[in-house]
Amino acid sequence: MRTPLRNLLVLSAFLGLVAAGCGDDSSTTASPTTTLAVTTTAAPKVTGDITVLAAASLTDSFKELGTAFETANPGSKVTFSFAASSALVTQINQGAPADVFASADTANMDKLTVATGAGVSAAPVTFATNKLQIIVGKGNPKGITGVADLAKSGLIYVTAAPEVPIGAYAKQVLEKAKVTVTPKSLEADVKSIVNKVTLGEADAGIVYTTDVTAAGDKAVGVTIPDDLNVIAIYPIAVTKATKNSSAATAFVSFVAGTQGQTILAKYGFTKP
Numbered sequence: 001m002r003t004p005l006r007n008l009l010v011l012s013a014f015l016g017l018v019a020a021g022c023g024d025d026s027s028t029t030a031s032p033t034t035t036l037a038v039t040t041t042a043a044p045k046v047t048g049d050i051t052v053l054a055a056a057s058l059t060d061s062f063k064e065l066g067t068a069f070e071t072a073n074p075g076s077k078v079t080f081s082f083a084a085s086s087a088l089v090t091q092i093n094q095g096a097p098a099d100v101f102a103s104a105d106t107a108n109m110d111k112l113t114v115a116t117g118a119g120v121s122a123a124p125v126t127f128a129t130n131k132l133q134i135i136v137g138k139g140n141p142k143g144i145t146g147v148a149d150l151a152k153s154g155l156i157y158v159t160a161a162p163e164v165p166i167g168a169y170a171k172q173v174l175e176k177a178k179v180t181v182t183p184k185s186l187e188a189d190v191k192s193i194v195n196k197v198t199l200g201e202a203d204a205g206i207v208y209t210t211d212v213t214a215a216g217d218k219a220v221g222v223t224i225p226d227d228l229n230v231i232a233i234y235p236i237a238v239t240k241a242t243k244n245s246s247a248a249t250a251f252v253s254f255v256a257g258t259q260g261q262t263i264l265a266k267y268g269f270t271k272p
Contacts (some may be wrong), residue, residue, distance in 0.1 A: 052100040055088070086108050122237065
């Protein structure tokens with residue numbers, strides 16, 4: 001006959017085996033549960049308003065980017081101001097409200113990064129590149145075939161001031177080609193150059209390839225060979241004075257991300 005003590009020892013051993021078996025089962029299921037929780041966690045949406053100051057050549061693409069960003073973040077609103085990068089950086093450095101600055105060159109972005117009291121909250125991100133073309137009127141009435149033709153007598157050529165990115169880029173192209181041209185006027189930005197040509201007030205100008213594309217059937221682009229061409233670099237950054245750092249940072253990431261790059265490519269911009 002078993003004693004009470006022996007019965008107690010047998011029961012304890014049995015319960016120990018059951019507990020050990022249960023412990024093994026829980027250890028094999030814990031890892032998949034943790035992994036599932038991580039992979040299904042959605043990134044939080046950002047909210048609030050931001051103001052983006054962007055180069056004139058980004059007008060059409062950034063308007064679509066803004067709409068897409070607002071769709072992805074229903075509680076946010078993006079307001080744009082487009083102009084020459086040189087004008088925009090001056091405005092920011094003088095205290096104009098801005099959460100994000102997108103420049104058509106690194107020189108004007110540098111003016112912001114070193115500014116006292118303004119500046120950027122993080123290093124600028126290069127998000128796009130562009131090439132240049134000669135823009136002429138529909139049908140190319142002056143028969144322009146290359147950079148050298150811009151020096152033809154009687155031809156009206158327009159550009160922008162050297163501090164404006166397109167003005168600086170155009171100057172580099174002319175210097176590479178060893179062509180001297182006296183512009184009829186210095187326009188405020190690249191869109192103004194396009195308007196002069198499409199309205200017939202000028203015969204030609206050097207603009208971005210994306211601007212020739214945007215002009216549609218109102219203008220024609222004349223290719224500038226690679227050995228004379230210039231690659232325009234577009235950086236973007238969150239300003240130090242932003243009032244909505246989370247939304248501004250999210251917008252910069254959106255522009256540099258897959259959806260932003262797809263939209264930019266649609267308008268003819270190339271990757272960094």
